Amino acid sequence: MHESLTVIGIILIGMALRSCRRRIFRKIGALVYLLASGTVVYFISGNIPLSIASIFVWFFLPWIELGTRVRKLRLPLENHLNEERSPRLQQFPEAAHNIDELETLDFEHSSDYSWDWAGSAQHYSFFWHPEERTVVTVCLCKQTNVAFSYVTISSRACDGKIYRTSNFPFSSTLKNSPAVAWNQIACRHCSLEQSLESHKHFIKKKGGSFDNLMMPDPDILNEEVENDMRVQIRHNLDTGIITITDNGKFRYSFRGLCFLWKQFIKDMIRLS
Structure with a gap:
């Protein structure tokens, strides 16, 4: 006893x-x-x-999933966004709140796109603000019985540098390309306005300036996302995180599985 x-x-x-x-x-x-x-x-x-x-x-313990499900994953080298209507937001109350706040901050809705990535259905609602030179993407994710949303704030500089601030709740499953500067903020950030302030501070911290930021083009936001993914995949191929398979897709190498394991451990520590 x-x-x-x-x-x-x-x-x-x-x-x-x-x-x-x-x-x-x-x-x-x-x-x-x-x-x-x-x-x-x-x-x-x-x-x-x-x-x-x-x-x-x-x-x-993450190696159980890494050695079974993840090792067998075959993902497309080319993935294209499909235009679709905005989904119902009953499953995503946080997303509905973010969209209301974006409208209050005078962000304009541009378009809605989606794609499937690693068994997860992902929907992107794009919003942009010409004076802020910023694009905000409200992302909705569904995987089996799990549904969650997050926000990504993006600004592109004339020299090709991309600044991103996101409250995505997990670590990235691929290495970011050298052109991307990533600012991870807490999942439950106080408000979208504070997230935007954090984004501006992050740009200055990385040596960027507002005058060097490009004006977003709302007509090609989906093309920019697709191109960013191609660049990221190419970078991960060059670094050995992923390898090309016989059917023209890619899979994680052993080095890539070790990278994912480190990301799992970071999430375990960060989210605990």
Whole structure:
């Protein structure tokens, strides 16, 4: 009973910390859960090194999916956006809020496109603001029973540099091309207006200037996304993250699987 009550007590402490508002306490709560799993192994085996090793096993669990589903993925080298009507937003309340805020900030809706990527249906609603020289994309994602939305803010400089700010909740599954400067912000950013301020500050931090930004062309926003994806795929081919298959598609190399594993670990730490 003593061992069981000890484990239950540790788990309850972890639950209490995970329910806190401050992020640091939630992260400590995740570590307490790991401690609970190590304690269980120690009580069963009486072996301290084994109990410590069991904690680190959690960080290698992503290899189960990497070695089964991801390793078998075959993705197209060329992917084209299809124009479609804006979907209903009942499943995406955060997206509806963002669109309302964009209209308040005088952003103009340009177009709606979608494509399928790695088994995920992705819809893009493009908004642009000529004075801000900025494009905001409200992205809706559906994969099996999971649905979520995020926002990406983009500005393009005359020298080819692309500045992006996004609250995409996961790390990128491909390396960004050298021309892209990526600014990751919290999933639950206070407001879109604050996200835009963060984007402007990020451009200045990277040595860019507003005067050097290009005016967006609302008629070719989908073509820019397609071209950016081609450039990114080409960069990942050059760096060995992906390789071309016999049927003209690409798959992740072993180096690419290791890259994805590091991205999984970053998400585990960041989202905990």
